[in-house]
Amino acid sequence: MAKGVVVLLVLFTALSAVSGAHRPGNRALAHGRRPGADPAAQTHLHFYFHDSSRGASPSAMRVAGPANEPLQTLFGAVYVMDDPLTEKPELGSAAVGRAQGVYIGADQTAMGFLQIMNLVLTSAPYNGSSLTVLGRNFPLAKVREMPIVGGTGAFRFARGYAQARTYSMNIKTGDANVEYDVYVMH
Ligand SMILES: *[C@@H]1O[C@H](CO)[C@@H](O)[C@H](O)[C@H]1NC(C)=O
Secondary structure, three states: OHHHHHHHHHHHHHHHHHHHHHOHHHHHHHOOOOOOOOOOOEEEEEEEEEEOOOOOOOOEEEEEOOOOOOOOOOOOOEEEEEEEEEOOOOOOOOEEEEEEEEEEEOOOOOOOEEEEEEEEEOOOOOOOOEEEEEEEEOOOOOOEEEEEEEEEHHHOOOEEEEEEEEEEEOOOOOOEEEEEEEEEEO
16 A cells, blocks of 8 residues: 555656656746746835825725724724825825725724735836735834735736835824835745
8 A cells, every 4th residue: 555655656756757847837836936036036115105085185085884983993994095106205206106905994902904905016117017915004003014915017926025114194184104115025
């Protein structure tokens, strides 16, 4: 019985070695990496994120939630955003992309959002590429870290993390300017 398994294993290994040898793409996949990818290649992106859910032309809006959500936590509230990303802190500085997605009040004891968004890049050299973020954003912390779970274009196979720091915030309106540092392997 055990002998049979060993023979099968040897046969299978030999077969995959043969088929792999003729298809370099397969071999690269077996090693968990695409051909030519440099495991040490890391890209750092730095930009400012502008979230405004009130005012004349909001870039984020509350689309669902309980009638009387607790203001301390916003638990249960769902916001959709299409927030501008800029090179410098000023909203009028060069645009680098948009943050498109949702944030949902998901913590009953403190303000903590489940944030799911695509960073849609629109300036060179990453125009047309995107990164996907899925993580916990707890805006009262000095630094919030969220995983980068994937990407498209220049960022295919992306893995990494984003660090968000509040640059400025309007307490009255909740409008926020957030500095982002994104570190990504791809
Ligand atoms: C980004 O790409 C789009 C589509 O190809 C193009 O229309 C646009 O001018 C590009 N923007 C920049 C800043 O290169």
